[in-house]
Amino acid sequence: MDLFSDRVVVITGSSGNLGRVVADAFYHAGAALALVDLNHNSCDEESVDSGRKFRVAGDLLSSVEADAVIEKIIKHYGRIDVLVNIAGGFVAGAPVHETSRESWEYMLNLNAGTAFNTARAVVSGMRAQGRGWIINTSARAALAGKAGMAAYVASKSAVIRLTETLAEENKREGLNVNCVLPGILDTPLNRLSMPQADFSSWVSPEALADVVLFLASDASRAINGASIPVYGTG
Template identity: 40%
Template sequence: MTRSVIVTGGFGVLGSAVAEVFASRGDKVARIDYAPTASAPLAGSLEIGGIDLTDVEATKGALAKVVAANGGIDVLVNVAGGFAWETLEDGSLATWAKMQSMNVMTGATITQLALPELKKSEAGRIVNIGAGGAVKAGMGMGAYAASKSGVHRMTEALAEELAGSSVTANAVLPSIIDTPTNRADMPDADYSEWVSPDAVAKVIHFLASADGAAITGALIPVSRGG
């Protein structure tokens, strides 16, 4: 069965990997991103750029385009988000609000607005991106970890809210993802210990598959994969 899949943050490294996995399995994919355009197009994908996912009306407009083009929404993967490293003493309180907005409110907004369509699906799936670093926060990770912990709690609460419906809600908790940005930020790190975007994407695809139907409310660590 061909499904309608939305990947937020779909123009980024992880979002692109997720979109590619679903597209390669024959699904209709829509990539929604804050960036105006993708650096590399994905063949057959509906590309919707310039969307602030904390803006309700803009998000409604993007979802309407997806429903019109792909006939509904079966899978929502919330990749959109951001990262900041700074200590509380020397950092900015504005960073805490920014992380909350980028990591929690983006997902909360589009999920709430997409739920009517997801609940029409025979097997609706929501997969959020949490963080291994939010299970126990290290120095400088307070604002980021607090926001990703919010994603974890939102996922758990949403799964209970949707109990008895056709929709599941889960989150993956990657360790450090092997991206060009992370390599530039941590040039002396051992990249072999990092998880590849493709490995994360395959776990997400499993959770969204028929074989993942029995899993909901789970926070799944993803820490291996070359």
């Protein structure tokens, strides 16, 4: 299937459990990939096709490095059509009164800051070419406060508001900006940390990748600024 054979797709957090699956799905759909991660050593080197896979290392917590990463990709491919922001993470927290400022700022920067830095770097080019797709990754947990998770919940909530704002600012410039809200992903780490859970109710990375590809396709042209729930059956 060559649904994305005319598109350059940037995937951040490309070496993670979800990033690898999303990258594989886009690759098999014909896309040219720019796989972004903190360093090259963490990237999965299997099935490398230099014609359609370009690996770029960079710390997206830094706006300067994020700009440099995007510049390298544009120099390599000439353009960027799709940005999939998967970079981020979860760190178990403490009650607000016991949360350090450093922990608060780290979580906000890791989840919302990286999405802001990369989106900021690609939007002008997408506007100039008159088309573009940005898919951010928030979380089901972003929809309500949860004890001991203030920094994580706030950071993922910020991703939703960032998505809506980008969509509003660019909807008449040919850009579609949406985000996904996954429930618990079925990953080895989550299985290890919750061994008694019903894994069958969780969201598989492959199922979430299907949603991401839909949002990057022409079929999603009427969807903009949306937060798409992907909860599985849990």
